Amino acid sequence: MTASGRARRPIVPFLKLPDDGEPYLAGQRCTRCRAVYLGARRACSKCTAEGPFEEIPLSRKGRLWVWSIVHQSAPGIPVPYVVGVVDLPEGVSVRCNLVDVEPDPKHLVFGMPVEMTTGVSQQDKDGNDVVAFYFRPAAG
């Protein structure tokens, strides 16, 4: 529970919010071919082995693979926002919003180091805080 008395829940199951530590993303690694996934699956879509999979904590730091700036979105969604694909060192990439950066191409550099941060994105229908992850520019 937060100070406000509301419960916190992650926006996706692979975002972990431990009570006694920093939030992190969890990957499922195929123990045969080492491919890493966000979220559980029945078998490895790369090598087809039915696991076993091991859960591994993913690094909070990664590098920006590609990005876009969304100026027109679905109704009710504030624009512009910067989106991207971040490569993590464990060999998996993650789709995310980029924060703490101007929505301007000149501030977005392929390969730039980024780090994960979290924040309350919205309340769910029961009034719980929905925690999302974001990435922001980081020191190399």
Place this chain on the structure above:
Amino acid sequence: MRDVYVGGVAMIRFGRYPDRDVPDLGAEAALLALKDAGLGIRDVELLACGSLFQANAMVGQRVLQEIGQTGIPVVNVANACATGSTAFREAWLAVASGEHEVAMAVGVEQMGKMGLLGAPSGGARIRTEGVIGSGLMPAVFGQAGMEHMRKYGTTVEQFAKVAVKNHRHSVKNPLSQYQVEVSLEDVLNARMVAYPNTLYMCCPTGDGAAAAIVVSPQKARQLGAKVKVLASVLTSDPWSERDLTLPDVNTLTRNAAAKAYERAGVGPDDLDLVELHDCFATAELLHYENLGLCKEGEAGRAIDAGETAHGGRIPVNVSGGLLSKGHPLGATGVAGIYEITTHLRGAAGARQVEGAKVGMSHVIGLGSACTLNVLGV
């Protein structure tokens, strides 16, 4: 597998038909294709009908209820933006296998002004769009273009030139949803949708229908049909490094191309025209390389040099492409067959690619499916 010929094709002008419904649009295209072939609905032994947003509504049967309930097998197909081209392949398979002499593919869609594809449905309780990235098509294909920019230094101007070319082509296509030329300046200065794609670099929503009739060699001789299906290939997305994060539209197209060229016994240099899936301007340049129309990393140079414009080395999207002709999802793939067939018959009027002997139609459905149909005379 035996040879299969295109006996008849038709499409209606893509646009907006708010006063009509999906079976009616499909029925119009079906009757036009039958007339084009010189056949009647009683000659058709199987119908494959592609319609994405009404995939659960038995559109194929409802088309037959409009034009003739002959009791034939009907399959209703959904495969994202590759819905129509997958329906065409089902019809091809039905004849190629020897099971049927005449089969029809109908592709039809009514989108109205439905907004951005990939937008969250009203039922989603937790909003993820714009919170943990974007699943909207403009952003997905924006980022796919940015990968090309990252790898090869492709410029925003080069992507924008795709829109200039395809809108220019569409001026000569009376069935195109839009038929308006735009300048490079117009494209670059238009409202940004998702970087680097501006408004003119994004295909419109719309309504439309197309139909194609495929026939056995014996039937083709009777009808005088000359256009042959040299290859009809369907692939799905194989595992690749970031496919589950940002759909990889490249690998499955390359796999399809390798198979299609092998089956057809032709190479990219033998193609006289290509209709490819330019849902966004960024996508077109990726597919030049995916289909082997130019060397790796040279798509930007190819568009700069005008190689893919009408009259160039390998004309691409002389119909106006999805960007201008429109992209009523289920209709698109069958409309690609219409376009190639029309050129191979020498019947494309002002936009005719002179002397065209071999053409290819490429479609991608995100999620992902890729079809390639190679036709020849």
